[in-house]
């Protein structure tokens with residue numbers, strides 16, 4: 001197993017559970033990939049370097065099967081999963097209950113209930129069908145209902161279902177997790193999915209930081225007899241010990257560099273041509289106090305979307321796809337220390353925020369991000385004790401999977417994610433027998449759910465190991 005992100009760890013566990021001997025090689029000095037926690041700013045301030053909020057980990061059929069609480073994971077649920085502040089109105093809240101959320105959406109409340117209600121009711125089956133490669137769904141009626149809506153753009157869905165600013169803003173923010181322009185087909189699917197899991201399982205954070213999830217997965221793996229070697233980058237297949245199966249939790253471009261001429265030229269071209277989307281520009285802050293949101297209801301939320309109304313958010317995301325760094329970016333912010341005091345020394349706080357920028361963009365977005373927070377929380381800047389900045393280039397330096405700062409392994413459009421992963425109908429396998437790709441560049445794509453790793457490993461077990 002090459003790479004110990006959530007997908008690498010999931011793949012390693014899946015194979016070790018079948019009593020096979022597994023060695024996991026990780027380039028970094030610690031395991032975890034996108035789920036590490038570090039003192040990025042000042043001593044005692046613990047920041048999630050990448051992923052911070054874990055609805056997908058909680059919804060993941062594989063992670064659910066592991067009962068990770070036995071290995072020390074404690075999920076903390078902020079009272080409100082998400083707040084979306086507005087300039088001249090109270091913040092829109094995505095609450096755990098659909099009813100409570102709908103009651104904050106005025107005359108769009110009923111439409112919100114009708115749009116989300118059936119999916120939330122059947123979320124478990126639907127998530128099972130969505131978090132896998134394209135194929136026959138186990139719950140065809142719900143899957144069809146989801147596809148008919150989810151294939152639309154976020155803009156079309158918002159136009160059809162909602163009349164007012166509040167519901168449209170909330171839906172725009174959630175659809176931005178697609179990292180697609182909100183006019184693109186299937187951006188609406190992310191808006192529905194992200195809202196649905198918010199109601200179904202919440203948007204929790206891990207006590208002590210996302211690293212706790214990595215450590216729990218590693219402990220599980222070690223308990224099955226697995227072995228881990230950190231500080232062990234695999235630059236070429238010469239670095240690999242003899243193995244019947246190798247799974248790569250790496251980006252397609254890096255897979256090409258590692259495997260090189262053992263792959264046919266046409267496949268190498270596909271690996272090189274794998275399409276990466278916008279990058280992320282991230283700032284972590286050590287703060288002297290909680291963020292002074294104009295609407296104090298935002299302090300109940302683990303995640304805050306700072307971007308204003310639908311049109312403004314859509315403009316900023318479109319600008320990113322047109323190659324420009326937005327002046328007023330859509331900012332995704334999490335404030336974990338309010339709910340988990342272990343993240344910062346007494347009375348002090350941490351916050352994490354990022355915005356989308358063109359792939360590889362070298363514009364410093366720190367000021368633009370802070371302006372957006374200040375807009376909804378005047379006085380925020382005065383609380384900053386220290387900050388840590390990750391541009392797309394620094395993101396890629398930190399983790400070679402984040403090509404040009406793309407944090408989800410490639411463009412997440414329907415076509416890219418399901419129909420044409422690496423130009424093959426068969427997800428995960430490669431032209432070299434025994435070599436499999438299991439990173440977020442494979443279906444079902446980015447996020448901390450481990451399903452790319454688990455499903456790739458199942459395929460390897462079936463094809464190569466007869467299990």
Ligand SMILES: Cc1cc2nc3c(=O)[nH]c(=O)nc-3n(C[C@H](O)[C@H](O)[C@H](O)COP(=O)(O)OP(=O)(O)OC[C@H]3O[C@@H](n4cnc5c(N)ncnc54)[C@H](O)[C@@H]3O)c2cc1C
Nearest residue numbers: 003005006007027033034050051052053234407440447448
């Ligand atoms: C800023 C940011 C915020 C995010 N927020 C969230 C969030 O809140 N919730 C969420 O669900 N997702 C979030 N994500 C996305 C999520 O972190 C990723 O989709 C997920 O980590 C992908 O997992 P992976 O196992 O495919 O790869 P990764 O997590 O990228 O792990 C790959 C691992 O492989 C190692 N590796 C790579 N090449 C080699 C090599 N040649 N030899 C040895 N080791 C190698 C790397 O060092 C790394 O440890 C965020 C990502 C970022 C960057």
